[in-house]
Amino acid sequence: MRLSPSLFFTTGCEPALAFYEQCGFGRGTILLRWGDNDMPVRTEAMRGKILHARFEGPGVLFHASDNDDAEPMKGSAMMLEFDDLAVMRELFARMAVGGRITVPLARQYWGTFFSMLVDAFGVQWMFSCSGE
Structure with missing residues (x-):
């Protein structure tokens, strides 16, 4: 599955x-x-x-x-997980264009680098990287 x-x-x-x-x-x-x-x-x-x-x-x-009856994305997000922080930073910057950053990219209290954005099309994305 x-x-x-x-x-x-x-x-x-x-x-x-x-x-x-x-x-x-x-x-x-x-x-x-x-x-x-x-x-x-x-x-x-x-x-x-x-x-x-x-x-x-x-x-x-x-x-x-x-779908003409689609509702805005609520209560969920697409999560992208990375091993390479530089690769994550690059994709995050590209996907933020025209969108809205909701959690700035930074090392979080749980130890990983993490960020969130809503892209220009209303889709919520989460970025997480355990590497450097």
């Missing part, structure tokens, strides 16, 4: 996935659109939006889609 979370956007899935790819932690490997190849369409406004996407990278797997 493997847990692979799914991110729901109202209509911003495609630009979010492009941003995550630009940040360098993976790429979309499956991209199905509402209305293409006889795919269903819930509403005409959703036609061409992302019905199902799979995003993969080293140690990363999640799914994403556009």
Whole structure:
């Protein structure tokens, strides 16, 4: 068994996935659109939006889609764990662009480096590194 979370956007899935790819932690490997190849369409406004996407990278797997009834992400976050602090700092800086840092990157009282942000698409991310 493997847990692979799914991110729901109202209509911003495609630009979010492009941003995550630009940040360098993976790429979309499956991209199905509402209305293409006889795919269903819930509403005409959703036609061409992302019905199902799979995003993969080293140690990363999640799914994403556009759903016009999606609610903002609350009560959960996507956690990225690192062994290399420099790599974490670089990705954190790239993903913070256009977003909001909620916990600045610093060594925490429990001993690891940790930070949190809400990206430009409303997704909450946590970064943790036990290495230097």
